[in-house]
Amino acid sequence: MFPSVAPPTHRHFLIHKPYGYLSQFIGEAKKKKLGEFHHFPEGIMAIGRLDEDSEGLLLLTTDGRMSEHIRSKKVEKEYYAQVDGLINEGAIAQLQGGVEIGIHNVRYQTTPCQARQLDPAPTFAPRSRKIRDDRHGPTSWVSITLTEGKYRQIRKMTAAVGFPTLRLIRVRVGSLHLGAMQPGEVVEVQTFEC
Structure with a gap:
């Protein structure tokens, strides 16, 4: 009998992306990136993008299936x-x-x-x-x-x-709101209920 393997534990974050930052963690050395706000876990990805000139709610996750669902046309x-x-x-x-x-x-x-x-x-x-x-x-x-x-x-x-x-x-x-989050603020959540 094989031992059971626990499913991976994924992590999810909300961030208020400020103006002037890229929605990524690696890239051009002179550009400001999200990793400057928090020490995120390996494998983290932005769900969708906000361009460098845009601000606001950005979701981050280590779960590719969650990312695919939120980027779908099912989520406003x-x-x-x-x-x-x-x-x-x-x-x-x-x-x-x-x-x-x-x-x-x-x-x-x-x-x-x-x-x-x-x-x-x-x-x-x-x-x-x-x-x-x-x-x-x-x-x-x-x-x-x-x-x-x-x-x-x-x-x-x-x-x-x-x-x-x-x-x-x-x-x-979806049902996640920027609310009173301040630019650069990061909040870890248990899951995304969209």
Whole structure:
């Protein structure tokens, strides 16, 4: 009889990825990476990505199956985007219905999503690099919730409706929320309930 082997114990983390950091642990020496915030276990991976200019909730795990599930179209991801100008109902309706964007020089029609203006504007810790000031005109905030995640999709979607993104923060993945986490904060959780 063979001895039973215990299944591997996986570890899971939430991190508030700050502006200016890559969603990775190795890479270009001069770039800031997630490993600067915490001593993560070997085999840790980011579930999805937030580009260097984006902020917010990022999930990390040692469980590849969990990563695959959360990246699937079954799990919603919600973003708050600060956009250039005062977004209007027409632009919100376009976002909701899906817009055409370019992905690696190929035209792509985004799937319908949830979008709404945020009024009042959300409050977040100031970004490490100032966005701009009121001399350059007004800004507004929009919430966009989707289940797909193409390269720089939110930025491309808001630009397609005439309101370029100035600041992008992921606030929710499934039922997991950024909440009051501060930039760079890391929280270990038992599992992801998405």
